[in-house]
Amino acid sequence: xxxxxxxxxxxxxxxxxxxxxxxxxxxxxxxxxxxxxxxxxxxxxxxxxxxxxxxxxxxxxxxxxxxxxxxxxxxxxxxxxxxxxxxxxxxxxxxxxxxxxxxxxxxxxxxxxxxxxxxxxxxxxxxxxxxxxxxxxxxxxxxxxxxxxxxxxxxxxxxxxxxxxxxxxxxxxxxxxxxxxxxxxxxxxxxxxxxxxxxxxxxxxxxxxxxxxxxxxxxxxxxxxxxx
Numbered sequence: 001x002x003x004x005x006x007x008x009x010x011x012x013x014x015x016x017x018x019x020x021x022x023x024x025x026x027x028x029x030x031x032x033x034x035x036x037x038x039x040x041x042x043x044x045x046x047x048x049x050x051x052x053x054x055x056x057x058x059x060x061x062x063x064x065x066x067x068x069x070x071x072x073x074x075x076x077x078x079x080x081x082x083x084x085x086x087x088x089x090x091x092x093x094x095x096x097x098x099x100x101x102x103x104x105x106x107x108x109x110x111x112x113x114x115x116x117x118x119x120x121x122x123x124x125x126x127x128x129x130x131x132x133x134x135x136x137x138x139x140x141x142x143x144x145x146x147x148x149x150x151x152x153x154x155x156x157x158x159x160x161x162x163x164x165x166x167x168x169x170x171x172x173x174x175x176x177x178x179x180x181x182x183x184x185x186x187x188x189x190x191x192x193x194x195x196x197x198x199x200x201x202x203x204x205x206x207x208x209x210x211x212x213x214x215x216x217x218x219x220x221x222x223x224x225x226x227x228x
Contacts, residue, residue: 002050007045007048019050030061034062048067049068050063186208191212198221201226202220202227
């Protein structure tokens with residue numbers, strides 16, 4: 001008794017597959033030799049009619065397979081598969097055919113004069129930027145050095161004045177009147193407006209008599225003008 005089923009799996013390279021039986025849903029093995037030699041290759045989904053036999057290894061397989069025509073498919077034919085066209089290599093030409101290849105697009109070469117102008121512009125721009133940066137750097141260094149000298153002069157003058165006041169203040173309290181010092185030369189200056197700095201006023205007050213720079217007598221001259 002023949003059974004009916006559908007081809008569910010097929011390996012064309014190895015020539016075998018599996019048929020699912022219509023009544024039980026069980027898949028059984030089928031080989032290419034079980035199909036009719038009509039030139040048509042089995043395809044998944046083909047409705048098949050076959051006999052079931054038991055192979056030597058105990059497995060069931062389909063034999064004497066025929067294609068079962070589906071109901072209402074009078075156009076179902078077992079047409080042989082058309083042979084594949086012979087593939088030719090890339091260098092071989094088919095007869096009466098011409099190979100048409102698009103013409104290669106040539107890239108336009110840059111104009112030499114335009115290239116030189118562009119390089120010259122880049123060089124000039126880079127040189128100008130370097131010159132401006134160098135000028136700004138030198139100007140900043142000069143300005144900073146001048147500020148440093150001014151700050152140093154003020155710091156030294158202030159430090160020297162404070163040191164003179166500290167060292168000479170006790171002598172002023174001990175000696176209410178100044179006497180000329182043999183190592184210091186008085187030049188006749190007696191007012192704060194004639195002094196150059198706090199240290200200069202302190203030296204004059206200490207060594208020269210007749211000065212008018214210490215109204216409160218605390219030994220610190222020109223407290224409103226120089227020695228704040």
